Amino acid sequence: MDGLRNQLLDAAARILDENGIEAVTIRETARQCGVSHGAPRRHFPSRAVLLGHLAKRVAAELTEEFDATDGDPRRLAKIYVEFAARRPHAFDLLLRHDLLEASGADLRSTTLPLVARWRDAWCAQNPADSDADALARLTAVHGIASLVSHRAHEVVGLEPEELLGRVLRSQNFSERM
Structure with missing residues (x-):
């Protein structure tokens, strides 16, 4: 079976x-x-259950890619963006909680540790940044990944590596406001 x-x-x-x-x-x-x-x-x-299990598998695959690094937040960000570029539909599935809520797959138990992993890695390398600063940077990385997954970055001629470099500078967000 x-x-x-x-x-x-x-x-x-x-x-x-x-x-x-x-x-x-x-x-x-x-x-x-x-x-x-x-x-x-x-x-x-049901289809929701199938999609939920598929989403958990996708999240596990992304976790494995994260596990293959030394945990540097810049490498984690690069892997995240590359994953979105390579598997745009799988990337989108991870975000479709509207489809996955009824699946019973508890996707958040797989994705929230990825968020915590990013936050912890960022804060370890940037001790002046708060958890909120780290999560704001993750949100920006996610935005870049989303643009890349839909190839929208090409329309305005932006390179993902350049965008990541700007977003991941080690200056505290709250100091810039």
Whole structure:
């Protein structure tokens, strides 16, 4: 049974990456696995549950990428933006709490540790900054990632690395206001 569950999640991830969130359905996931459209319902009784488990998988993949670094906040930011560029639909899924609330997957238990990890890494390297300063910088990094995921940065000719460099300067936010 776990083999089919993993097969279904693999298929859902491919559909997501190729065609976006709206294309991920139980029926299409089953079709791609060569099983009846009712077979996935044992593991994923609704589309929301399927998307919730898929989002947890995506968050775990991002966590693994973070784990492969030394925890430097600038590298974490770069990984985050690169992930958004490489897997824009997966990045978007992580933010679709409107779709995921009914999933029962408790996505926040996976994503909030990523936020805390960023905050702690930033504050360790920038002790003059508060937690709020670190979270404000993360918000700016997230904005850059969002622009990159939709290729909107190209319209105005901004390079993500340059934007990250400006956002991640080690000057306390409150001193600049």
